[in-house]
Amino acid sequence: MFALLRDRKVRGILFQLLTIIGLVAFLWYIGTNTVHNIEQRGIRTGFGFLTGTSGFAINDSPIAYNETYTYWRVFFVGLLNTIIISVIVIFLSSILGLIIGVLRLSNNWLIAKLSSAYIDIFRNIPILLQILFWYNVVLATLPSPRKSIELFGSIFINNRGFYVPKPDMNSTTIGVMVSVAFVFVFVFFLNRWANKRHEETGEDFPVLYTGLGLLVVVPIAAYFIFGANFNFSYPHLRGFNFTGGKTFYPEFLALTFALTIYTATFIAEAVRSGIEAVSKGQKEAAASIGLSSYQALKLVVLPQAIRIAIPPTINQYLNIVKNSSLATAIGYPELVTVFAGTTLNQVGQAIEIISMTMLVYLVVSLVVSALLNWINFKMKIKER
Amino acid sequence: MKSKIAKISIATIAALSLSASVASADTLSDTLSQGYLKCGINSGLPGFASADSKGHWSGIDVEVCRAVAAAVLGDQTKVKYTSLNAKERFTALQSGEIDLLSRNTTWTETRDSSLGLNFAGVNFYDGQGFLVHKSLGVKNAKELDGAAVCVQSGTTTELNLADYFRKNGMKYKLVAYDSNDQVLKGFETGRCDVITSDSSQLYSLRIKLKNPAGSMVLPNIISKEPLGPVVRQGDDKWFNIVKWSYNAMVAAEEAGITSKNVDSMLKSNNPTVKRILGVEGKLGENLGLKKDFAYQIIKQVGNYGEVFERTVGMGSPLKIKRGLNALWTKGGLQYSPPFR
Numbered sequence: 001m002f003a004l005l006r007d008r009k010v011r012g013i014l015f016q017l018l019t020i021i022g023l024v025a026f027l028w029y030i031g032t033n034t035v036h037n038i039e040q041r042g043i044r045t046g047f048g049f050l051t052g053t054s055g056f057a058i059n060d061s062p063i064a065y066n067e068t069y070t071y072w073r074v075f076f077v078g079l080l081n082t083i084i085i086s087v088i089v090i091f092l093s094s095i096l097g098l099i100i101g102v103l104r105l106s107n108n109w110l111i112a113k114l115s116s117a118y119i120d121i122f123r124n125i126p127i128l129l130q131i132l133f134w135y136n137v138v139l140a141t142l143p144s145p146r147k148s149i150e151l152f153g154s155i156f157i158n159n160r161g162f163y164v165p166k167p168d169m170n171s172t173t174i175g176v177m178v179s180v181a182f183v184f185v186f187v188f189f190l191n192r193w194a195n196k197r198h199e200e201t202g203e204d205f206p207v208l209y210t211g212l213g214l215l216v217v218v219p220i221a222a223y224f225i226f227g228a229n230f231n232f233s234y235p236h237l238r239g240f241n242f243t244g245g246k247t248f249y250p251e252f253l254a255l256t257f258a259l260t261i262y263t264a265t266f267i268a269e270a271v272r273s274g275i276e277a278v279s280k281g282q283k284e285a286a287a288s289i290g291l292s293s294y295q296a297l298k299l300v301v302l303p304q305a306i307r308i309a310i311p312p313t314i315n316q317y318l319n320i321v322k323n324s325s326l327a328t329a330i331g332y333p334e335l336v337t338v339f340a341g342t343t344l345n346q347v348g349q350a351i352e353i354i355s356m357t358m359l360v361y362l363v364v365s366l367v368v369s370a371l372l373n374w375i376n377f378k379m380k381i382k383e384r
Numbered sequence: 385m386k387s388k389i390a391k392i393s394i395a396t397i398a399a400l401s402l403s404a405s406v407a408s409a410d411t412l413s414d415t416l417s418q419g420y421l422k423c424g425i426n427s428g429l430p431g432f433a434s435a436d437s438k439g440h441w442s443g444i445d446v447e448v449c450r451a452v453a454a455a456v457l458g459d460q461t462k463v464k465y466t467s468l469n470a471k472e473r474f475t476a477l478q479s480g481e482i483d484l485l486s487r488n489t490t491w492t493e494t495r496d497s498s499l500g501l502n503f504a505g506v507n508f509y510d511g512q513g514f515l516v517h518k519s520l521g522v523k524n525a526k527e528l529d530g531a532a533v534c535v536q537s538g539t540t541t542e543l544n545l546a547d548y549f550r551k552n553g554m555k556y557k558l559v560a561y562d563s564n565d566q567v568l569k570g571f572e573t574g575r576c577d578v579i580t581s582d583s584s585q586l587y588s589l590r591i592k593l594k595n596p597a598g599s600m601v602l603p604n605i606i607s608k609e610p611l612g613p614v615v616r617q618g619d620d621k622w623f624n625i626v627k628w629s630y631n632a633m634v635a636a637e638e639a640g641i642t643s644k645n646v647d648s649m650l651k652s653n654n655p656t657v658k659r660i661l662g663v664e665g666k667l668g669e670n671l672g673l674k675k676d677f678a679y680q681i682i683k684q685v686g687n688y689g690e691v692f693e694r695t696v697g698m699g700s701p702l703k704i705k706r707g708l709n710a711l712w713t714k715g716g717l718q719y720s721p722p723f724r
């Protein structure tokens with residue numbers, strides 16, 4: 001028996017076993033102790049509260065919601081708003097970041113300086129301050145609803161939001177939307193085919209012009225095929241506020257502007273360091289085979305730079321999701337505001353609600369990083 | 385997830401899962417050994433809780449903290465104040481960050497039954513009202529159909545608002561913020577047409593506006609808001625102490641004992657007065673306190689009427705009438721169970 005203990009391997013296994021038993025016992029203790037303590041304090045436990053009626057309104061919901069819906073629904077409204085704001089900001093900040101990152105290295109002194117000033121300024125001001133600035137200073141100074149700024153007689157801008165006409169979801173609208181999606185899918189495959197043919201035969205195919213042409217022709221055709229019946233709901237002033245159409249609320253706008261402008265600075269820096277990491281020789285080689293500097297950027301430098309820029313950009317995308325919870329300061333109804341905030345305060349079940357919220361952030365983070373790792377893998381330079 | 389609420393929530397979880405057992409919780413001993421009371425109050429609501437330039441807190445809710453400190457520690461200044469917004473307050477109490485919550489909090493069934501709270505009394509009977517810009521030309525809440533309404537989230541106010549508009553078949557645009565400051569900003573910049581909150585608070589919000597004269601409080605009261613001090617469940621001794629510290633202030637007013645005459649009242653022949661002041665009987669000891677606990681409260685803080693007048697009543701900028709908060713003998717609801 002003791003001889004066995006002198007064996008290193010056996011001892012190793014034994015210690016690991018003891019550690020696991022200890023850990024399980026500890027978790028078990030925490031679990032039972034928590035439940036016991038909560039019950040002692042008369043705090044309700046379990047997830048039963050989710051089917052209860054919320055009793056409060058939410059100002060901006062992508063799905064049907066009012067105060068007679070359940071807390072479950074509140075959870076989903078918050079979740080959807082978190083996802084919506086994140087996706088939009090990821091999209092906008094990527095474009096802006098790419099542009100600024102490239103301009104930052106421009107040969108034009110003024111453009112390069114302006115881009116670097118932009119980065120320095122917006123990267124160093126705390127994001128919460130920027131959100132509050134957009135909300136309380138910029139958007140709040142817009143005129144009141146009665147004195148709205150009016151564009152084309154159907155778009156209205158005031159301190160309660162941007163109001164635009166919204167098409168009714170009838171067969172024409174849906175038909176046109178589907179046709180646009182169809183064109184994109186078609187162009188994607190067309191591009192693949194054209195690339196392959198280019199490699200094999202050297203012949204070019206005007207994918208861009210074909211795509212743009214289709215994007216005009218196909219939806220128009222779809223419009224007539226599906227009944228030629230566009231019906232817009234227009235915003236109009238009724239009583240205190242505008243009704244009808246689609247509203248972009250100041251809370252949403254302030255958060256979108258602030259997060260986009262802030263995150264774009266980090267993405268721009270990632271793009272810049274990616275470009276700088278591509279060796280000078282590459283640019284010189286590109287120039288020596290007669291590529292213009294735009295062609296060199298597009299065909300030689302950016303494809304390599306973007307590969308280098310992807311990992312830091314992944315981090316920024318995750319930061320966007322997390323930073324969106326700063327919306328609580330201005331009351332945009334994302335997950336932390338309506339669920340970990342309002343709902344928690346109304347039902348008081350901190351453990352359940354905070355766990356659910358943290359789980360969402362965990363899953364979203366894992367999904368985003370898995371997705372981008374996959375892209376990263378796909379875009380790796382294939383050695384031939 | 386960087387907010388204070390997340391921090392407090394996590395502290396709650398940690399406190400609930402790691403503390404050996406709350407059944408043995410003894411807030412009184414803890415308070416005595418640390419030498420101060422941990423009290424949660426509003427971050428800035430004139431009349432209820434607000435700090436002056438030197439950082440001294442005052443207000444009717446603050447006086448409850450001071451009364452309990454006087455009763456337990458014999459010194460009304462031995463309080464550590466934590467200012468909390470509506471969303472933070474219950475988690476702060478559950479996690480033990482504070483031992484007494486005195487922050488214009490409405491007593492409701494859910495808060496008793498599901499949040500594990502005990503309300504130790506009602507130090508202010510309130511009701512919900514509306515504050516509008518005069519320029520709106522609205523004279524009654526029934527004319528508010530379609531209005532944008534600013535409200536603090538995580539309150540009973542938010543729930544009553546939804547009920548009221550639903551009951552009257554009207555629509556509204558909700559603008560819900562975490563903090564009072566943002567509610568005021570929203571109203572001043574025109575993000576919303578109306579603020580709704582407990583009506584006493586509307587007056588104190590109004591004096592914080594840049595142009596108070598440009599706004600007015602509507603006559604409608606749409607709810608019952610009994611506001612009072614709150615403790616955690618599971619420590620009945622502490623619950624009793626807070627309850628009777630508050631009752632002592634009301635009983636003192638009923639018996640005509642004030643901070644000025646309390647010393648001469650020690651010689652009173654009235655048995656009720658004798659019992660309140662601990663000259664006769666063992667009421668203080670029964671609570672686990674000194675026998676002069678109520679004397680200390682009255683001497684250092686005052687009776688309910690004195691406190692009311694100096695914080696929200698005629699001696700204050702708010703000038704709120706006693707109304708429902710008068711003693712039961714004067715047509716109000718303030719009433720102390722007997723000291724015996």
Ligand SMILES: N[C@@H](CCC(=O)N[C@@H](CS)C(=O)NCC(=O)O)C(=O)O
Binds near residue numbers: 469536540585
């Ligand atoms: N009595 C209500 C509302 C309490 C409440 O938080 N009222 C707000 C609206 S005036 C407030 O006091 N805010 C002050 C602050 O957070 O600074 C409740 O218990 O839910």
